[in-house]
Amino acid sequence: MNRRVGSAAGSSPRTGVIGGGAAGLATAILLAREGHSVDLFEKNPCLGGRIGVFEREGFRFDTGPSWYLMPEVFEHFFALVGTSADAELDLRTLDPGYTVFSPPGPADTSSGAPGHTRALTIPHGRSRVLETFENVERGTRDALDDYLDSAEHTKELALAHFLYNPFTSPRSLLHRDILGALPKLVRQLGTSLTDFAEASFHDPVLRQILQYPAIFLGTDPRRAPAIYHLMSTLDLDQGVSYPMGGFHTIIDALIRLAERSGVRLHTGADVTRIDTEAAPGRGRTGRRVTGLRWTDEAGRAHRHSADVVVSAADLHHTETQLLDPVDQSFPERSWTSVTSGPGAVLVFLGIEGELEALPHHSLFFTEDWEANFDAIFGSTQKIPSPASVYACRPSATDPTVAPPGHENLFLLIPVPADAGLGAGGDDGGGDPRIEAAADRAIDQIARWADIPDLRRRIRVRRTQGPTDFAEGFNSWLGGMLGPAHTLRQSAMFRWQNASKTVDGLFYAGATTTPGVGVPMCLISAELVLKRLRGDSSPGPLPT
Incomplete structure (x- = not known):
């Protein structure tokens, strides 16, 4: 049954997005x-969230995601709103997709020559990837x-039956497929990805190439279920793309x-509270949302009335900061x-x-793979040293950056989710542990990729640490992903897209569901729409 939300019969529902x-x-x-009157509130001066950007001395840096994967999800979302990825983005297929660097071997002490570095390049195209694997291991x-x-x-099963599923009807899981x-x-x-x-x-x-996508999922491959081997079809089969101009062009x-659709966008608008009231006999909860409170950049307080x-x-x-305890579905203790x-x-x-x-x-993968993950996820957490490091050189593809x-x-550099580890800064001015981790990573790349003068050629440097994630994005524990x-913590077991306590929230x-990554964020928006419509269908909405 469709659920109509509005302040009066036939009126547009007033909706606030945080x-x-x-x-x-x-x-x-x-x-x-869908016909809602929508206001969006962003606490930072610029829109984009973790898909940030900054410019300095002619360099333009993406500060968040850098792998364009699952293109069908982007294409579906754009089609749903009457456009296409081709119309909105300038996508380039990367070939090679990426290179994996392993630690150098022992140095030749007689000649002074550095140790041999093993670099395995993953090309674009399945047949070439198969040949690459065969050349390494017969x-x-x-x-x-x-x-x-x-x-x-x-992956196809996930797209058709799990990722777009609001899990509001058990029948959605009884499909013959x-x-x-x-x-x-x-x-x-019942099997780990490892x-x-x-x-x-x-x-x-x-083995590392097939396991590293677990990091995209925010987890240790030893704890990720093997169903997530579906991630390997994204980079090894579909390939990797890049939006020219950087990832912030997706936000653009x-x-x-949003502007074309009539959304009112408010930046520097820090939401401090979600207002609710008792609503006996209404909905499934007995409480309903009535609006939100926010402060502007000058510190002035405002209230926005909302039905949703x-x-x-x-x-x-x-849950723990914007809602009163009576309204929390997931209180601190949980x-x-x-x-x-x-x-x-x-x-x-x-x-x-x-x-x-x-x-x-x-x-750049360390040989002691398990020790690396133990440092990040284990009982005694610390910044790994040496660490497995990801490096992105977008200027290899895009001359504008x-x-x-x-x-x-x-x-x-993946590290434990611990906001106490510190914040970054410009030109070595961040907290000591953050800058030391950065120094080690720079030296590691210089040695493994045989770029001995890398450090001397640095003209701009900025770092960011877990404290920055906590302060900039209100990120739990200072985590990078969630x-x-x-x-x-996957699929129907993950936190769903509607409050269990407050109607209209x-x-x-x-x-939340379906999870981390830009494609999943786009899908989560569609799941909210489905819940408002009362739509229990498991797959993407028709465009």
Whole structure:
């Protein structure tokens, strides 16, 4: 049954959206097109949330996501609002997709030559990826072909029946495709991604390539269910793209669509409270949302009346800081059993001269893989040293992100989600632990990729740490992504998109269903729309 929400019969529902990242903007667009009168409130001066951008001395740095994966999700969202990815973005396919660097071997002490660095490049195109694996480990061509077939099938099953599913009707899970795949799904849910990948592949680097996507999910591959091997079809089969101009062009597109749809966008607007009232006999909860309170950049207080509130802010912050205890579905005590995804140290470097040794995307994996994850997720957490590091050189593809003759280099070092680790700063001015982690990563890349003068060529440097995530995005524990995708924090077991306590209060974004990543944030907006419509269908809405 469709649920109509409005202040009076036939009037447009008044809707307030908290948070101006991808999820908040996408939700605002969909609800405005549904006929809602929508105001969006973003506490920071600029829209985009974690998909940030800053410019300095001719360099333009993306400060968040940098892998454009699951293009069908972007295309579906754009089609849903009457446009297309081609019309809104200038996408380029990366070839190679990325290179994996392993630690150098022992140095030749007699000649003084550095140790040999193993670099394995992953090309674009499935047939070439199969050949690459076969060249590393004989007999893996067929094994990888089967692995990717399974990954593709699982991904299609997820898109059709799980990711877009609001889980409001048990019948949505009784489709014959799910029932037919049930024995396979049960095995995958009961097996870790690590065990699943290592069953058919023995070379340590190939195993790492099949396991590293767990970081995209905010989790340890030893704890991620094997169903998430579906991630391997994204980079090894579909390939990796890049939006020219940087990832913030995705936000620019969403802002254009929001303005075109009539959404009123408020920046520097810090929401401090969600207002509710008792509503006996109304809805399923006996309480309903009535609006929100916010302060502007001058500190002036405002109230926005609303029939619907959608929080695309961090779920922990929403529940524990914006709601009174009587309205909380997930109070503070419930978070003690939640597994957080990792935190991050981000390093933004403007480099003089070229960095031809690095492609657009590079992964620097330590040999002691398990120790790395133990440091991040284990009982005794610390910044890993050495760490596995991700490096992005967008200037390899996009000349607009750096001045001529210079390179733009972004480093991501996964660390524990601990806001006490410190904040970053400009030119080495961040907290000591953050700057020390950045220094180690810079030196590691210089040594492993044989760029001995890398440090001397740095002209711009900025770092960001877990404290920055906590302060800038109200991120629980200072995490980079949100709660990890362990088995009990995935799909129908993850926090859903509607409050269990307050009628008219909904959630979107990485900390709710379906999960972390820009594609998931777009899907979460569609799940909010489905709940408002009373739509229990499991797949994408018709465009």
